[in-house]
Amino acid sequence: MLVRTNALTRRSIDGPLATLAGDQVACSEFRYRRGAEVFGEGEPAEYAYQVISGAIRTYKLLSDGRRQINSFHLPGDIFGLENGRAHRFSADAVVETEVRITRRHSLVDVMKRRETETNLVDLVTRNLQHAENHMLLLGRKTALEKVAAFLLEMDERLAHPNVMVLPMGRRDIADYLGLTLETVSRALSSLRDEHMLRFDGQTQREVVLLDRIRLAELDS
Amino acid sequence: MLVRTNALTRRSIDGPLATLAGDQVACSEFRYRRGAEVFGEGEPAEYAYQVISGAIRTYKLLSDGRRQINSFHLPGDIFGLENGRAHRFSADAVVETEVRITRRHSLVDVMKRRETETNLVDLVTRNLQHAENHMLLLGRKTALEKVAAFLLEMDERLAHPNVMVLPMGRRDIADYLGLTLETVSRALSSLRDEHMLRFDGQTQREVVLLDRIRLAELDS
DNA sequence: GGGCGCATTTGATTCAGGACAAACGGCTGG
DNA sequence: CCAGCCGTTTGTCCTGAATCAAATGCGCCC
Structure with missing residues (x-):
């Protein structure tokens, strides 16, 4: 993956990922064309992502192509962090999308050190809560x-x-x-x-x- | 809720909850009759639970009674911890069920102090993973x-x-x-x-x- | 041990949503 | 400016699962 360095591409747009990470974490930006894959199911999860503009969809596929989209990620949303070491689903760009990228482990480390409300547990819990609501929707x-x-x-x-x-x-x-x-x-x-x-x-x-x-x- | 004290009811069955908590956390047991409610959606989440025997279902309801069961909890499973301060869904006993109960915050504290693989993030992540798979099932x-x-x-x-x-x-x-x-x-x-x-x-x-x-x- | 009640199966019919098809309209690139 | 291409709407028909309805069978309580 081509990742431009922070120094070259820093923009005025800031958000949780940059704020949280501060100077301790190298932070790059990347642009995905409409339909471009950000990561695929099963790939090692090395990065965490934050949408700057555009939209990302995360989804799972059945072998015959049936697709279930878990969630849409809009500007400000962080994704890819809720996975373990390997991505449990795929992610791609719904439209032309700008994303802020940082190494997963360094962000997790920073989150661990802190006891803020922007911590890893809350992030995963929010995802879980969304999934619970969505199960009710899908099933009933x-x-x-x-x-x-x-x-x-x-x-x-x-x-x-x-x-x-x-x-x-x-x-x-x-x-x-x-x-x-x-x-x-x-x-x-x-x-x-x-x-x-x-x-x-x-x-x-x-x-x-x-x-x-x-x-x-x-x-x- | 009637909770018998640890000293009076300790059984031979041990599990993650008791093991993790050790002597630092007061741990009680409770028995629910078939169909009995463990907690309801919206109630404050004060306790964490571990199934000893039987089975628990967690679910959400729509106003007209349509129900979506999120998951079944079988012996060994911990539940009720993935909620924030208020329960986001209800839980009741599928059959006569024995449950180990401990105060939520004390368990969370213990988990925080440890860096084991049995930590809170992994627990919530496993729930999230299950929910993701279940969304694919329900939707497609x-x-x-x-x-x-x-x-x-x-x-x-x-x-x-x-x-x-x-x-x-x-x-x-x-x-x-x-x-x-x-x-x-x-x-x-x-x-x-x-x-x-x-x-x-x-x-x-x-x-x-x-x-x-x-x-x-x-x-x- | 007999009868009642609940869970489950099975059958008949209906219906919400899927599948297929065609038309439309805006955008794009020649 | 026109042609082809998507994405979307709309129409028709079909089907998988829901609904409605019995029948069965087991467990439990009296």
Whole structure:
């Protein structure tokens, strides 16, 4: 992997990874093209990553190609650290994405030394909590409830913007929710028809939530 | 909660919780009747638990009663520790179950002080890994694949016994796999008809796996 | 030991979501 | 500016699993 050195590429954007690591940890940045793989399932986990811009998806595949996306990582999110020594899933770029990279072990060391709230246990626990909620969604919610939950999750993570610009396409949403892309599309159309959302711009990726209350009711 | 003191109830059965805690942590035992609640979602998480005998299920509910079981905890398993200060899900006894109980914070303190492989991060990470695999199952596997995966998981956790005695009923299996109990029953019957398993004893809870190879093939 | 109740199986039917197919529309590159 | 290419929507049909409904069979309690 080509990793440019810190000195050459340091940007003005800072975040937990840089803040936490401070001067003690060498920190590089890297840019992934749309669809580029960050790491693959089974590979040794040498680095920790933080999204600067863009979006990363982490997922598992079945042998026949069926895919389950665990989570989407948006700017500020740290990922790749929750794995042990080997990655338990793959990660790639949903769109052109900038990532801050640091050596895993050095970051873990720093985290161990500290007793801050930004520690390793909390990071893994947050991932676990997300997974628990997602299991409930995957196992027990209907298509409409899943899509409503997805919209509210993204809305919250993007800090309730007026216009929500989704970096991922229908296929990605489907593989996150355990649906087909057609079912996702139909659910979105249905929510539009019910005036709970509206599409903005030319592409169908810019969504305006018109009624968060009713969306939340749908999401049991 | 009624917790008998260590001195009065100490048994011969030892395990990670007692071993790890040693003399520094007060350790009690408690018995739950079939169906009894150990803790509920949202309650403060004061204790950590280890199953001595029986089985515990942890689960989340939707408002209309739909249930998703996160995991089954069998003898030796520690649970309740992966939550933060408040429990993120409920736990109750699948059958009559003995549990070793200790105060959460004292156990966490002991774990922090140690640098063993039995530490908190690994415990939470194992839970996360299980959840990741389970999301793939819930989102992307068929009913037959789910049931085959369930049987193989239980087989492994019970150390490949000749006769596997399942503590949970069809409803519990269904709520773990995101299916209905009828579908689970049909899948099991189908696997029996295909000579991949056989029921033993009178109840249909004692299963003998006849062809682990073909079961594993089914489980993509 | 007999009868009741619960768990499980099995059968018939329905239905939510999947699969296949076609049309549309915006973006891209020649 | 046009053509081809995606990504998305929409339509139709199909199917796997859910739902509804019995029947069976075992354990337990009286």
